[in-house]
Amino acid sequence: MFEAISFLSKMLIPALLAFIPLYALFFRRVPVYESFVEGAKEGFPTAIQLIPHLVGMMVAVSIFRETGALQFYLDLLKPALSLIRFPMEVLPLGLLRPISGTGALAFTESIFRTHGPDSFLGRLAATMQGSTDTTLYVLTVYFGAVGIRRSLYAVKVGLTADLAGVLAAWFIVNAVFGG
Amino acid sequence: MVNYIWLFMIISGVVAAAVQGEMDVVTQAALKGAKEGVAVCIGLISILVFWLGMMNMARDAGLLEKLSRLLRPVARFLFPGVPSDHPAMGYILSNMSANFFGLGNAATPMGLKAMEELQKLNPNSKTASPAMCTLLALNTSSLTLIPTTVIGLRMEHGSAQPTEIIGTAVFATGCSTLVAVALDRWYRRRQENRG
Numbered sequence: 001m002f003e004a005i006s007f008l009s010k011m012l013i014p015a016l017l018a019f020i021p022l023y024a025l026f027f028r029r030v031p032v033y034e035s036f037v038e039g040a041k042e043g044f045p046t047a048i049q050l051i052p053h054l055v056g057m058m059v060a061v062s063i064f065r066e067t068g069a070l071q072f073y074l075d076l077l078k079p080a081l082s083l084i085r086f087p088m089e090v091l092p093l094g095l096l097r098p099i100s101g102t103g104a105l106a107f108t109e110s111i112f113r114t115h116g117p118d119s120f121l122g123r124l125a126a127t128m129q130g131s132t133d134t135t136l137y138v139l140t141v142y143f144g145a146v147g148i149r150r151s152l153y154a155v156k157v158g159l160t161a162d163l164a165g166v167l168a169a170w171f172i173v174n175a176v177f178g179g
Numbered sequence: 180m181v182n183y184i185w186l187f188m189i190i191s192g193v194v195a196a197a198v199q200g201e202m203d204v205v206t207q208a209a210l211k212g213a214k215e216g217v218a219v220c221i222g223l224i225s226i227l228v229f230w231l232g233m234m235n236m237a238r239d240a241g242l243l244e245k246l247s248r249l250l251r252p253v254a255r256f257l258f259p260g261v262p263s264d265h266p267a268m269g270y271i272l273s274n275m276s277a278n279f280f281g282l283g284n285a286a287t288p289m290g291l292k293a294m295e296e297l298q299k300l301n302p303n304s305k306t307a308s309p310a311m312c313t314l315l316a317l318n319t320s321s322l323t324l325i326p327t328t329v330i331g332l333r334m335e336h337g338s339a340q341p342t343e344i345i346g347t348a349v350f351a352t353g354c355s356t357l358v359a360v361a362l363d364r365w366y367r368r369r370q371e372n373r374g
Binding site for chain 2 (some may be wrong): 012013016017020021023024027028030032035036037038039040041042043044046047048050051054055056057058059060061062063064065066067068069072073098099102105108109112113116117118122123126127128129130131132133134135136138139141142143145146147148149150151152153154155156157158160161162164165167168169172173176177
């Protein structure tokens with residue numbers, strides 16, 4: 001079943017690429033090439049508009065990580081988390097996942113390298129990696145693009161959902177693959 | 180809250196560097212972060228240009244309208260404040276579909292288009308509307324059927340069964356999305372009751 005699903009996902013973009021212009025031109029008489037160019041024009045200004053938002057956020061994340069501040073808070077959390085027997089090796093991923101997409105991916109890779117992708121830790125890291133998106137990045141990009149300053153409760157919701165994702169990943173990997 | 184998180188990261192970084200007596204790390208990290216930020220945006224250019232072009236064709240052909248008519252019950256449940264024939268709906272639903280099928284690249288341009296449309300309905304353009312918060316909640320928890328990136332990474336590292344984590348990841352992403360949607364509702368209700 002999984003093979004079928006991943007096949008489907010691989011076929012999806014080529015299928016869309018063929019289907020959308022075909023349908024548009026033959027059933028709706030849309031000048032497809034012009035329509036594509038018209039929409040594509042918006043891509044460049046949108047990306048450029050995001051630069052200040054992403055630079056601002058990534059500077060802070062980079063300082064937080066590179067100076068060892070992140071590690072300090074992780075060490076602080078360790079005693080509490082060892083109480084619920086959460087594996088220390090993947091703990092940084094839980095904290096990294098919502099703030100830095102590339103950081104989380106690099107960390108998952110290091111887990112694969114040291115423990116192997118089919119180890120318990122490898123499976124846990126992979127499940128955590130696949131369970132949510134980078135909350136801070138999504139927030140920065142989505143709200144930045146339309147100039148939202150006050151994000152209301154969105155941050156709290158995103159971060160709580162991340163925590164739920166980590167706990168759910170830990171629970172299910174324990175249940176399926178055994179601890 | 181973003182302001183506090185941002186300041187918290189910078190200040191704790193500066194303090195950590197000061198304690199270790201390596202202040203120059205801060206400067207290097209800041210410039211490295213800035214460079215990464217620009218690099219991400221440059222990388223986004225091609226993705227945005229391509230997918231926004233595709234989306235425009237789909238819109239002109241009435242396909243987005245079709246999609247929102249098809250998924251109207253889902254949309255009405257998640258976004259009660261948005262009229263179900265509003266163009267935002269088509270973008271929101273294609274954003275969700277793209278996430279669901281693991282097309283993360285395509286999801287971002289669609290999500291940004293959805294935000295743009297929601298902004299037109301927003302009475303206060305500096306403050307997020309409830310619908311925007313819901314869209315954000317759905318995207319941060321990102322309900323994904325196939326976590327393509329991590330499967331690729333497992334393959335690279337010689338996993339015997341790279342796809343065996345699909346089931347566990349679907350469970351975890353389902354839980355996080357459920358929590359996100361429920362919490363978003365709760366906050367929205369509370370906000371509405373306050374007037």
